[in-house]
Amino acid sequence: MAAITxxxxxxxxxxxxxSYLENKKGLLSWLFTLDHKRIGVMYLLSVxxxxxxxxxxxxxxxxxxxxxxxxxxxxxxxxxxxxxxxxIMVFLxxxxxxxxxxxxxxxxIQLGAKDVAFPRLNxxxxxxxxxxxxxxxxxxxxxxxxxxWTFYTPYSTSDPAHGGVGSSSxxxxxxxxxxxxxxxxxxxxxxFIATIHKMRAPGLSWRRLSLFAWSLxxxxxxQILATPVLAITFLLLTLERFLGxxxxxxxxxxxxxxxxxxxxxxxxxxxxxxxxxxxxxxxxLIATFSRREPxxxxxxxxxxxxxxxxxxxxxxxxxxxxGMSEYATMVFSxxxxxxxxxxxxxxxxxxxxxYKGSISLQxxxxxxxxxxxxxxxxxxxxxxxxxxxxxxxxxxxxxxxAHFHYVMVGGTVMGFFGGLHYWWPKFTGxxxxxxxxxxxWFFVFVGFNVTFLVQFLLGSRGMxxxxxxxxxxxxxxxQISTVGSWILGLGFLILAAMFVRSLFSGKPAPRNPxxxxxxEWLTPSPPxxxxxxxxxxxxxxxxxxxxxxxxxxYDGFDDPLFPEKGVAEGEARx
Amino acid sequence: MMQPQASSWQLPPAMADTAAxxxxxxxxxxxxxxxxxxxxxxxxxxxxQKYRRQKSDQRSGxxxxxxxxxxxxxxxxxxxxxxxxxxxxLFHVGFSAYIxxxxxxxxxxxxxxxxxxxxWEFEYGGGARSPDLHLEVNKPYKLILSSEDVIHSFFIxxxxxxxxxxxxxxxxxxxxxxxxxxxxxxxxxxxxxxxxAMLAKVFVEEPAKHEEFLASFGRKPKLCGTPPVECTEEKxxxxxxxxxxxxxxxxxxxxxxxGGSPSPGPKLAGIFGHDQPLQDGSTVxxxxxxxxxSILKPNAKIVAGYANVQMPPFAGSFTDDQLEAVxxxxxxxx
Numbered sequence: 091m092a093a094i095t096x097x098x099x100x101x102x103x104x105x106x107x108x109s110y111l112e113n114k115k116g117l118l119s120w121l122f123t124l125d126h127k128r129i130g131v132m133y134l135l136s137v138x139x140x141x142x143x144x145x146x147x148x149x150x151x152x153x154x155x156x157x158x159x160x161x162x163x164x165x166x167x168x169x170x171x172x173x174x175x176x177x178i179m180v181f182l183x184x185x186x187x188x189x190x191x192x193x194x195x196x197x198x199i200q201l202g203a204k205d206v207a208f209p210r211l212n213x214x215x216x217x218x219x220x221x222x223x224x225x226x227x228x229x230x231x232x233x234x235x236x237x238x239w240t241f242y243t244p245y246s247t248s249d250p251a252h253g254g255v256g257s258s259s260x261x262x263x264x265x266x267x268x269x270x271x272x273x274x275x276x277x278x279x280x281x282f283i284a285t286i287h288k289m290r291a292p293g294l295s296w297r298r299l300s301l302f303a304w305s306l307x308x309x310x311x312x313q314i315l316a317t318p319v320l321a322i323t324f325l326l327l328t329l330e331r332f333l334g335x336x337x338x339x340x341x342x343x344x345x346x347x348x349x350x351x352x353x354x355x356x357x358x359x360x361x362x363x364x365x366x367x368x369x370x371x372x373x374x375l376i377a378t379f380s381r382r383e384p385x386x387x388x389x390x391x392x393x394x395x396x397x398x399x400x401x402x403x404x405x406x407x408x409x410x411x412x413g414m415s416e417y418a419t420m421v422f423s424x425x426x427x428x429x430x431x432x433x434x435x436x437x438x439x440x441x442x443x444x445y446k447g448s449i450s451l452q453x454x455x456x457x458x459x460x461x462x463x464x465x466x467x468x469x470x471x472x473x474x475x476x477x478x479x480x481x482x483x484x485x486x487x488x489x490x491x492a493h494f495h496y497v498m499v500g501g502t503v504m505g506f507f508g509g510l511h512y513w514w515p516k517f518t519g520x521x522x523x524x525x526x527x528x529x530x531w532f533f534v535f536v537g538f539n540v541t542f543l544v545q546f547l548l549g550s551r552g553m554x555x556x557x558x559x560x561x562x563x564x565x566x567x568x569q570i571s572t573v574g575s576w577i578l579g580l581g582f583l584i585l586a587a588m589f590v591r592s593l594f595s596g597k598p599a600p601r602n603p604x605x606x607x608x609x610e611w612l613t614p615s616p617p618x619x620x621x622x623x624x625x626x627x628x629x630x631x632x633x634x635x636x637x638x639x640x641x642x643x644y645d646g647f648d649d650p651l652f653p654e655k656g657v658a659e660g661e662a663r664x
Numbered sequence: 665m666m667q668p669q670a671s672s673w674q675l676p677p678a679m680a681d682t683a684a685x686x687x688x689x690x691x692x693x694x695x696x697x698x699x700x701x702x703x704x705x706x707x708x709x710x711x712x713q714k715y716r717r718q719k720s721d722q723r724s725g726x727x728x729x730x731x732x733x734x735x736x737x738x739x740x741x742x743x744x745x746x747x748x749x750x751x752x753x754l755f756h757v758g759f760s761a762y763i764x765x766x767x768x769x770x771x772x773x774x775x776x777x778x779x780x781x782x783x784w785e786f787e788y789g790g791g792a793r794s795p796d797l798h799l800e801v802n803k804p805y806k807l808i809l810s811s812e813d814v815i816h817s818f819f820i821x822x823x824x825x826x827x828x829x830x831x832x833x834x835x836x837x838x839x840x841x842x843x844x845x846x847x848x849x850x851x852x853x854x855x856x857x858x859x860x861a862m863l864a865k866v867f868v869e870e871p872a873k874h875e876e877f878l879a880s881f882g883r884k885p886k887l888c889g890t891p892p893v894e895c896t897e898e899k900x901x902x903x904x905x906x907x908x909x910x911x912x913x914x915x916x917x918x919x920x921x922x923g924g925s926p927s928p929g930p931k932l933a934g935i936f937g938h939d940q941p942l943q944d945g946s947t948v949x950x951x952x953x954x955x956x957x958s959i960l961k962p963n964a965k966i967v968a969g970y971a972n973v974q975m976p977p978f979a980g981s982f983t984d985d986q987l988e989a990v991x992x993x994x995x996x997x998x
Binding site: 159160164165166169236237238242244245248249250251253254255256257258340341345346347380381382383384385386387389411412413416419420423424427428430431434435437438439441442443444445446447448449450451459462463466467470471473474476477478479480481482483485486487547550551552554555556557558559560561605635636640643644 | 674675676685686689690693694696697700701704705707708711712715716717721725726727728729730731732733736739740743744747748751752754755757758759761762763764765766781812813814815817819821822824825826827828830831832833835848850851852853854855856857858859860861922923924925963971972973974976
């Protein structure tokens with residue numbers, strides 16, 4: 091194994107035993123840090139801000155839909171609201187949420203490495219993200235983008251000021267912002283692939299890689315291969331708008347449906363950029379909270395790779411009613427169903443892992459189990475949409491809205507929060523209040539289902555999406571959904587308060603509060619700058635509960651004096 | 665004669681031959697999903713209950729562990745192959761229903777459908793266009809869709825049909841209405857400010873009533889407005905103003921307001937006989953000719969401040985009689 095474990099030169103003056111939070115102080119030491127954990131924490135803060143903003147827009151949108159006609163805002167404001175919600179949630183939260191924040195913090199630790207392969211590139215990708223995010227939000231709010239996050243042509247490109255028929259809003263600056271964000275995503279992907287290939291500690295074979303690391307690897311493949319297509323699409327949009335080259339606009343001889351092909355060629359794989367890391371987290375959570383090696387480890391790892399590759403073959407299912415040939419719809423429908431197989435394999439293996447486990451329902455596990463339930467519903471309703479005749483009826487209705495929220499919120503957000511709870515004691519060094527965590531989870535789970543379960547019914551009864559106003563027969567279901575959004579909002583508010591309180595007055599976290607065999611729990615909480623006090627050599631896998639010693643697994647949680655001893659022994663073994 | 669019936673609590677009443685194949689496929693996948701989801705959730709809950717950790721680590725003094733994980737390749741193959749068989753069935757059910765629904769019957773009556781921001785227009789042959797879709801029950805139809813500006817999508821939930829209307833292309837929807845009653849055409853592809861107001865009514869009628877509609881269509885009716893009163897030229901203009909969805913951009917009664925804020929198009933009330941400032945700095949005197957031109961070729965003279973709003977041309981939407989009526993109505997607005 092040719093692992094690079096030497097310290098990059100910039101770390102020379104670092105104390106190998108001090109935690110990464112204490113090694114250097116001051117704002118500048120954060121802003122110019124090359125430490126993957128600090129960059130990850132900055133990413134985490136940024137994506138949580140994006141999530142909060144996107145969530146506020148969602149609450150406003152749902153409030154507008156509480157009654158028919160005007161409730162709070164006019165139609166144009168509402169249209170901008172759902173565009174802001176979609177763009178912020180997709181490009182600023184869902185895509186970077188897990189890989190760039192939790193992935194950044196955890197991946198090198200799980201590999202036993204000192205840092206990612208390219209620490210400077212890592213910091214650069216963060217600043218590209220910040221620049222793209224600020225530029226994007228500014229152009230959306232200032233320019234009043236009202237196209238939804240899909241920017242369909244010719245509505246998005248055909249500016250009335252230049253004789254066009256569409257939106258006069260600042261779509262081009264917005265899409266350029268997304269292009270910038272894409273570079274951040276690609277750089278993170280390159281960095282992670284190089285890190286996983288070259289930075290694994292001695293003893294860490296591919297078969298010992300954590301399932302979270304496998305999922306980040308699969309995600310990185312999609313990020314690198316799919317994102318350039320989006321960049322090309324948005325460059326073509328720009329060329330069309332400024333040079334009048336007819337690509338998508340029928341008035342210039344272009345084909346608007348071509349844009350949809352290009353857009354979804356990126357954006358469908360992007361769905362897997364969002365969900366696959368969540369699946370990785372859930373795999374780790376279920377192993378830890380069942381204290382059992384995941385059933386079908388290789389099957390789970392390979393199904394992540396399969397999802398990454400299959401994700402490239404199914405974009406056409408977004409265009410079943412847009413004007414494709416019947417043959418194309420047939421092929422895309424068949425390919426779409428294939429996605430169900432690796433998804434099913436994951437769910438079956440997770441459940442089989444629970445069998446004969448030692449299951450603990452601590453807060454991170456509640457999120458993991460919610461993921462299984464909600465993702466199952468999200469996946470099954472995806473089958474409805476893969477069936478051609480059924481898709482014709484449900485396409486562009488609230489059924490689709492409900493379906494992708496069950497996948498994106500029920501999947502990615504559940505995974506993200508599960509991971510956040512799970513690793514919080516590790517990277518902050520603080521425990522949080524479990525009672526409040528469970529209460530927050532409960533309101534989120536209930537609120538989410540109240541909000542979105544009825545939307546399936548709205549959709550199957552014919553309510554189209556992106557509607558400012560609706561017919562009387564849809565009113566009561568809309569009202570239930572809006573009330574659900576308040577419960578959901580309350581849940582997140584409780585969690586926010588709980589985490590903030592933990593930062594200021596949480597008890598110090600022990601080394602291994604969950605009794606996990608995974609490598610990141612062998613090092614102190616919070617870890618030192620180089621992640622391990624001594625370069626680790628792994629003699630067992632991260633799920634080898636049968637081989638892991640009692641000292642590794644149990645460090646006398648509840649006793650704040652104990653962690654030091656546990657570390658010493660964990661390190662001695664390594 | 666079949667009346668529209670609610671086929672289930674999940675779907676709107678079925679009113680065309682295209683509904684039954686989709687409903688069959690929908691209920692098939694619905695029950696498949698219910699069984700599958702209940703199984704997954706039940707087994708998960710069962711395992712959680714049965715294999716819940718019994719002793720705390722603190723009491724044991726060491727971590728409680730789960731059982732060793734065996735390697736079961738046969739099980740992995742089983743739960744790869746069985747779902748594969750399921751999805752082949754699901755694909756087949758969905759595809760065969762789809763093919764049935766996209767195939768138009770021999771000798772179907774053709775109706776041209778024009779989509780534009782933010783109204784639908786239906787042409788039955790003969791030039792006049794209707795804002796509502798009138799159909800005869802049990803008669804096969806083929807609708808030829810096109811868009812005059814951005815992408816719209818033609819959606820009738822009761823018929824289970826949907827198809828995008830794409831500028832620069834034609835697309836088709838085929839069906840035979842099977843039940844007398846009313847339904848709505850929705851626009852299902854986001855198209856701007858008044859996307860959600862881009863509705864048209866669908867009337868599925870008995871043959872005699874449908875004949876009556878076709879015979880009187882495009883002519884001044886005896887009664888018009890709500891509540892119906894004797895139809896003067898101005899009253900007819902007023903109902904056409906509503907029918908052709910002029911109010912979605914110019915406000916009700918052309919008052920230039922929409923839901924409390926300025927409407928996308930300029931105010932029409934009280935402009936007749938006065939001068940209107942234009943985008944290029946000149947002014948125009950509002951007379952019959954200007955109003956007529958602005959309806960048929962809206963971009964010939966653009967009102968100051970409205971350069972960013974593109975009104976679609978309504979040439980072809982009105983018969984000459986109808987135009988006269990609308991002009992009379994605008995003239996009457998104070």
